[in-house]
Amino acid sequence: MDIAELRDRILKQDRRALARAITLVESGRADHRAQAAELLEELRGSGREALRIGLSGTPGVGKSTFIESFGMFLTAQGKRVAVLAVDPSSTRSGGSILGDKTRMERLSRDKNAFIRPSPSQTHLGGVARRTREAVALCEAAGFDVVLIETVGVGQSETVVAEMSDLFVLLLAPAGGDELQGVKRGIMEIADLILVNKADGDLKATATRTCADYAGALRLLRKRAQDPDDFPKAMTVSALEEQGLSDAWGEMGALSDWRHENGHWDKRRRAQAQFWFLEEVKQGVLAQLDSGDAKAQIAELATKVAGQAITPSAAADKVLKALDIRKR
Amino acid sequence: MDIAELRDRILKQDRRALARAITLVESGRADHRAQAAELLEELRGSGREALRIGLSGTPGVGKSTFIESFGMFLTAQGKRVAVLAVDPSSTRSGGSILGDKTRMERLSRDKNAFIRPSPSQTHLGGVARRTREAVALCEAAGFDVVLIETVGVGQSETVVAEMSDLFVLLLAPAGGDELQGVKRGIMEIADLILVNKADGDLKATATRTCADYAGALRLLRKRAQDPDDFPKAMTVSALEEQGLSDAWGEMGALSDWRHENGHWDKRRRAQAQFWFLEEVKQGVLAQLDSGDAKAQIAELATKVAGQAITPSAAADKVLKALDIRKR
Known part of the structure; x- marks a missing residue:
């Protein structure tokens, strides 16, 4: 073809x-x-634009169940939904998230849904580029919502947030009043925190956990691109399919607000520039591994290992000898 | 001077x-x-070599108390001890760790101890370079042990591990049998886990927590540079100054083993090369912000924001036009 x-x-x-x-x-x-x-x-x-939702959650939070329930909810509303995954660890762990589509059996059979496992790839930069391009393809193919799932290893949440319009953090109900081991920084990029498993025995705990997070969110500095009541924490039950409509309503409200206030467009522009610069940086660093640079670096690396020169002095030598110029 | x-x-x-x-x-x-x-x-x-110990611990674990007790224990053994800190967040948080020497009042008055707060600096690369250079200065000044403390924000633990001979993780006793929110990866770089606060009411919990971590450590793949019984978990009480001698004994045993098996030297050589390459990379990326590169990048960034070109296509243009060459 x-x-x-x-x-x-x-x-x-x-x-x-x-x-x-x-x-x-x-x-x-x-x-x-x-x-x-x-x-x-x-x-x-193509002029087609999807709502790109970044989604992260700790293991055991019921992320697959949530994606399936939420995806089925969206397709029932007539939306076309694509699900992509960013998992820089997929090679190491011997499998990829979403690799086993049976985890989302109903959704994977839905003709308005498209599920794509994470490619096996260790380099996060490579995963990021490919995922961004897959998102662009899904948009051109007329999907209304693109869910970008991440396992939350290393920097993967930041990477996903940089290619999403909204970022959703899925959490499990936690005993006691202690916040779970949510990485610093993740709270700050989340637009919506969903406490899953608000069903059966865990319902009361989920409600309490949600209140704890709502309190924590209020302590964060307000962001210019948010309406007053965001970021927000809510409970859902992916298992009983409860709260999904409310969660979707909040995503829509936030998305509308950002469109109306110009933040949507500003964010997309900033993201495009971010990825452009990232690719330039990665490409330039790759050039260090060829030609003049490679030979000089190899020679000095041997001296550095033998303590014949300090690392900083050796680096200065390389940087004084090499220059980035027009071809 | x-x-x-x-x-x-x-x-x-x-x-x-x-x-x-x-x-x-x-x-x-x-x-x-x-x-x-x-x-x-x-x-x-100078030929002088200190034992460089990287130390990380979650907030509330009693890190200052531990450093003070451990430092005093070492100076009582006739050792000279320097304490440095890596805190990439110190500017943002408005103060630096170790900034308040009164947190370690006894140690700061000890003539065989030297405590240096973290410089105010947001850029982790800069903090890393300066800390490495401060470590080299402390070694030349004849310190026997250099403790490098980190708050564990972002990548700071990896940075500290890359400039340490041993890495110690300090943890608090945890209720239940659940492991604390220790970041993935940190367990893998720790040579010794010390569960602090093994005193008073928390003693039993600390012992149980220690057993949990010992179990978790056994699940990790053995590393070539370790003797069979490492990494290891132990309890200490910084408050009651208990277990410090045992902990120091283990550090010595590991250090001796690595010296005898050539891993010590190999690691120092690899670390020197790592930092050399890091500085070259940072320096090369800084060059993107000047001359030909800067102008072309600025022009294309505008087009990328306006969707006149995709980020990847724009990056390819830059990379095709620019080249790293001998001056």
């Missing part, structure tokens, strides 16, 4: 073509990368 | 000269940087 045909079929919402295009952007082969770039350039002007 | 005099006085273990030299390496001024580089180069061959 050539790129023009792939483009046309994606625009016609052909899921097979979409899957194939994602495989293309996931490939590391140079010819595939060139084709992927061409395809993305062709689709850039 | 000129650099030769500063060097001589540091070699004579003059604490004032040491403090002055650390101020020099902390400075961002170009002339200070040049002087600092000269001084470090002069001191490189």
